[in-house]
Amino acid sequence: MSNSAHPPSPRSSRQVLSVAWPLGLKAVMTHGLIAIDAYLVSPLGETALAAMGLAGSIGGLILGTLFAFSTATQIRVAQAYGSGNEVFIKSAFWLGLLINAIVGLVGLSLAVLYADDILRSFAHTPEIAAQAQAYLNIFLLIVVAEIGNQLLTSYFNGCGQTKTPFYSYLIIMPINVGLSLILIHGHFGLPAMGVAGAAVGSAVAAGIQALYLGSRLYVKNRAFKGVQGWRNDTFILSLKRHLVFALPLAATFFSVALTNNICTLMYAKLPVNQFAAKTLIMPWVHIAGTVGISWAQATGITVAQLLGERQQGSTLDAFLKHSWKGAAISAGIVSLIYLGIILASAVVYAGLQDETKATLWSFLPVLLLLPFPKTSNAMCGHSLRAGGDTVYVMNIFLSSQWLCKLPLTFAFIYWFEWSATLVFMIFLIEELFKFPLFHLRLLKGKWKEGPLDA
Template structure:
């Protein structure tokens, strides 16, 4: 990355960072999309089982990945302040931390999976598919979390095209494995929805291996000397990363978990409603990759400028990113309005399921607008290493206000399942307003101080 002098140069650098991240995030979401879509094509029970499994897995995966992504602002600040020689040790400590987190998740999963699924009182076939899906995907936890650290380092260096390349390799591999393992093609076992979990686990191992080859062999990373020296685990380094990463991880967890909580609460509805809800959430999550990509880009760019003490440049990047996200949210809202029926038809051939998906997608329009403000704003705050208030805001907006409101509307009014979506919309809107207010205060503080974060 380079320092920039005017808006035109900033726009160019912003797009160079953003575009590969956007392609990467879309490809990652397409992996989940094809898991859900292909499971739905196999059967409604498989779609519901994968929906339940995904609802349990995604908050854990994204929340813990968020903790490990704390390496991004750390590396960005080191680069901005000219301390490249410290990057290798920070990345190695991130890998050690990812291994520790992986072991803890596997241990917790082995103890809690059965009690959680039994508590949900699912239909027997749906529970069986969800259990097998989660056990299968658990076999890929170690490489997935390791890859998260490597990708965060790659992106922090501005080499987002490499992450894009790796993910674009992963997408056809995952889809091909789904064909083989969900439908049992070419002599492979026919596993149904559980096959999507096996395919994902195998894909995680492949992308981790490719990323490791890049950071150890590519000339771009040569001067950093990654993995050339052994760095023993350091509790001090763990504390530094956890201080930044834990609030980031919890913020992500609270946002993703509230959607999963709604899916789990909706288990009292019939299988068709669960399947339609999950299909609509899946497509909304695909559109969410736009503001999320802008968020990740802003963390890198604002962190770099803040590390160098260029506060005016950091503010210009934040305004450029947030305004771009809002503009794109209006485009995605138009897509949902005009093409809702075609989108629903991608997930199912059952007319009842398609009709319900269409209804849920109308509510998803309002998600896009709130996310376009809240998500990039969090990216800017992470660039300033201001992460604790965002964590509190997300918890209050989503869990104290949004989810209880949704529950009341769903259980005590005639809105039924739609009540949960209204609650989510309210929580997201409140969160967006509070996060934007926090950003204004942070920018004023840094402008007054005239220097970057420590």
Template sequence: MHFSRSSAGDVLRLALPAVFEQVLVMLVFTLDTVMVGRYGGSQALAAIGVSAEMVATVSNIFVGMGISIATTSLVARSFGAGRLKRAEEYATLGILAAAASASMIAVLVFLFAGSAVRAAGAEAAVSLIASGYLRIVAVAIFFSMVLSSVNAVLRGYGNTKVPFVASAITTMTNLILDYGLIFGNLGMPELGVQGAAIATVIAQALGLTFSTTYMLRRSKVKPGLSHIQTLDIQRLKSFFRLSVPASMQEGSISLVRLLGQFMIIGLGTKALAANTMATMIESISFMPGWGFALAASALVGLKVGEGDHEGARAYAYTSVIMGSAVMGVISLLFLVFPQQLISMFVTGGEEDVVMLGALCLAIGAFEQPTMGASMISAGVLRGMGDTKTPFKVSFLTSWFIRMPLTIILIFFLKTPVWMVWVITAVYWLADSILLLKSMDSKLKALGHI
């Protein structure tokens, strides 16, 4: 693995907007959680934690990691090979698949929100808050999932700036409406947690409107219903050959994470609140990994489409090195300022929750570089059209390392919640080693295929 200075500029050009986009996505949710925590305390934080995990699980499995990944990879390789019509066919297919999945998921979340939260074992007060929040957020799920697929099309031909602008619009709208609707400021009604949900719906709708308008008017790849009429069975097979393993990979990771969240509920509301705060902060930290992974997928995909295998290797290795280094720097903040970061979420009187959350965050510092390496190497493989390897690795590490350790230590032994973070550090280390080896092997084989 070597660093290419000549490739670094292109990696940064695509990665930085993608990084900032992902940071904004998580920043708005984190600040949303901060405001909710300051409004309603530990119970409100716990409710948001349960709700967020459920929403993230279903949306990422079907669109965020399945349909969007397939769309970016196929559009990138088709565009890189100079086949614009094929790229537009894949773009159309991806957006329609996302819209259909989003509609189904939004309806299911709305209908079964209360049952799902109660089944998770949350306390009665937490369950009541979470179910009301989820029923409103169900509408936002549709907008956010379709937005994810539209942005995937844009990234496919190397446009990461428009998705960043869409995230900026979403973030600013969400924060302004949060401030007004949660606390009753700016002449708006005081709606508490439900106000946060309404703000999310409006913000996601505006973001989708912006990206869709740009795509239809100025994008180099313009989807349209006319492309469906000429779509052959091979395109469908290619799309599902990539999207299904990618969805299964996210399903493997998310289901283990969600089951772990349910086990944490059994440790009590304070443990759940502490874990939620630490997770929210960490969610921002690993966004650079996602940003570099998105850039790597697009750049490697374009180079593979062009037949430039040496260029693909240079972009891949440079992306992994740069992204992991950035996350290594961020991990230092978790080690030096964990208590200060956690304190942003709650007011006085809950020092024990703050200290527990700070310990979780400090332990989480050790998983940042390996998490980055895992994300980006998986992104490289997807850019090459390989979604099966990331799925196989994540299935192995999630179900044979992370899940057994969580069941034994958290469910049966009832160890403190910070032990969850020790487990995930071990999990990310194993995941990164296996994915890096797979990526290196696939890249070396490119010129010999």
């Protein structure tokens, strides 16, 4: 099998770039689809945008949890790929898929039971709640497809084959956009489904992506059909070891997803125009931010592979030094992209009310500063996780989310009743809170001695 061979050492910034650019473009397209859906829905008015943002907060919580466990699997696959152990790679993949399936089913069940009540509680009007429920009902089909999509994406990423997931998005993006456009506005004699039409387009595209990625895995290695045994001798013990590694990372991402979605529900209490502006800008923030985050993620994948090869000394240090320079450049690029987005907002969203446009402009100072601490923190986090230091990273995120972001959001909105402009500053405050905690830990260097034999 081709993935049994060790990747070449040492790594260079150019090799990191070869891994990072498909990651980045795939992430851009992922968030771009959300931004495009928002753009297609925007002619329906602020009510439709608010409904989409509200429903997305619940669906995003489930996808965020799946992403958490898939990211843990990605690190395990990268470690296994570096070690050249086919049994390790097989175990990481199938155990990760099993865990994703369980997590997805639990999330779907909870959404069916409780989402309707949550939407009615936080929506400004019954109309917003009804549209949000219609969107979410179809969005749950996306969750089913993403159980496999996120795991398969993590597997290919962990092996350094980031182009495969990227190609899958090249296939599905025009399908998603075209079908959403038709169904939102009711072209070609089809019914106008409004915000629900955007969800249908995304669901169909996610299903096609699952078929493509699954077929690529089968062509590559017949889904490990010829590999016998499990990483830690038995299936149960291997599952236990995988969970020990994954749970702190999953708790980190679950906490981030949970607090982000709680904050989104609180944002819904802002004036409708300000909430609509927040709903519009966040997909673009994620799109541009992928430039820095993808570089950090590619660095983490490479670090995990190097540690799998037992490269814990000067080779690893030299690689990180060069990679950090690339991270600084990527942060500057993100800042310039944010500037361009705000400058173009008056044209792109010309039909919106003046208050909504003014709110978008008020976000600019934070957007120009945010990429620098955020990218540097991401570099630390991915490197520490690659070395198995997932518990410490979890503690940083838990403290920043529950002791900083969440209480500040509550205070700014409910106590002080401040505008979305000041609420948006919390994103920068949170990154500055994490900055010393991440960098001091990385400099200590104990994470380089992570227990890869586990």
